[in-house]
Amino acid sequence: MNLVNMQRKHSSYLLAFFTSVALMSVGTARDLRDVTEPKIPPSCTTLKASGGDDTETIQKALDSCTKGKAVALSPGVFHSGPLNIPSGVGLVVDTGVTLKAITDPALYDLGAKTCGTVDDVGVGCKAFITMLRVTGSGLYGKGTIDGQGNVTLIGQKKSWWDLSEEALVAGTFQNVPRLIQINNSADITMYQLTLIDSPFYFVTSIETNGFTAWGLTIIAPASARNTDGIDPIGSQNVTIAHCNIRTGDDSVAIKAMTAPSRHISVLNSHFGHGNGMSIGSEVNYGASDVLVSGLTLNGSLKGAHIKSNTYRGGHVVNITYNNVCIVDVKNPIYLEMDYVHLHGNRTPEFRNIAFNNIRVLSTGIFILQGLSDSNPVVVSFNDVHITKGSRWSRHFANVTGTWEEDASGHCGYAGNE
Template identity: 50%
Template sequence: AFITAVSTTNSGIYGPGTIDGQGGVKLQDKKVSWWELAADAKVKKLKQNTPRLIQINKSKNFTLYNVSLINSPNFHVVFSDGDGFTAWKTTIKTPSTARNTDGIDPMSSKNITIAYSNIATGDDNVAIKAYKGRAETRNISILHNDFGTGHGMSIGSETMGVYNVTVDDLKMKGTTNGLRIKSDKSAAGVVNGVRYSNVVMKNVAKPIVIDTVYEK
């Protein structure tokens, strides 16, 4: 990842400011962009080898505040195996055609808040995940946000224990999916205590999706 934090406590990235991943800029040695490499890998059914923008591992109380994240080659923000993450007034903007550019992905973590943020991507706007052999993901609050293009407010496809998720006051415009829970047999588990309220959608192709065979 461009920025990696490991085993930090009470740290963060504070704005105002913009971090540009330049996913659409041609690489000097290959004359193609990260996004073009990702699209080519999809066509050839190969593994995508593109870097994330911000990766936070095994950390406590990490804050993103008043920051704009744009054009990530891959996922914009991943909070993995941690306790305490807040994204507040965070803007994420990447073209809808950019593959696997998730906005914010909490993975096997707890006590997460994403609030007053605006997220438009080429994949999941937010994807809550829990992996096999790692901690459950629990106590997630998604509050007062606006989602533009992207694949929606997602849980999964890794769902090896997701508990206590609250989504309130969410506006979605132009996403392919609205509220989505997806899982596949390789990483399926319990999803419990999920509450959605005050969700407004406009031009959303599939408002509610529950998919238990996501691998297909």
């Protein structure tokens, strides 16, 4: 029996029941904070670019700044090595400012002298900007932070991105820095910035409670490997709002490697080339209570992508997609429990995944792949419209609801028009 015939045989009371459950889940499937547009804190000092290495000047100003205030950079080009943002302090990179990460692997090395190499581990570098065990810190302004992933490294004849390609060919891992890393922190804000050309992941929040990314523009070429936009990892109460992201990997990837990820909102955003809106594949501790609302996916390889396997598996539950518009995406909806065929003893569980008010304005391949009859993907569709001629691949999937092959019109900037 094909999917269209199957869906039409669902009884109306089952649809009504599942829809009511999905609507109730929206109440908790979100950031539980009352998040509003951030404000840039007042400045404690304003710095001018030296034309050389500004690391020491910026770090000294950050360390001496009063909590509740921020170090502001004057218009110009600043060059810096790794920076640490103290608790309660901000850094303002405003209009006319570019903060460039110096491309010297020695500055980022964690002690093993492996940063700027490839090996079997790939964890030899510190990030360009780090927030570690801090509260109320942030990065603000309409300026640009440039990771210089495409620039030749000091002392080498290759760039950070060249190392990534080298690792791909060798089947190893590149030791390159993330652009911004937030660890074990609370109430962190990133506001308005443009982030470009990260060597590796752009922004990761690890085991952090309360993280707002508002109005960010994140850009890397589609060919730049492992340049995830924003990755909440083992974090909770996260809002990603009004962001424009186009990279060489996942625009957003919610992961749960070391702790649960839950109460996450992705709102009113636009994702271009890359791998779309992802959950997984590392969900060992569970990903839950996620709301994706007001999202346009235009030109990415995948749209709504939930991925795991028995090596990295855990529960992925209470996930709601509302008002999502998808165009020129190969796999508009891709839910898979056997991602890259890695196997172990951590069985994934995908349930209470709801798609409401979805428009897919180009043909694509929809994939729903569970593990077995006893462990299927459990998903509902309500007010879902796709393009005629699309194909479905369905294995071990418990599908409730209907969709129509009548999609038309245009996507809005963030969701349906």
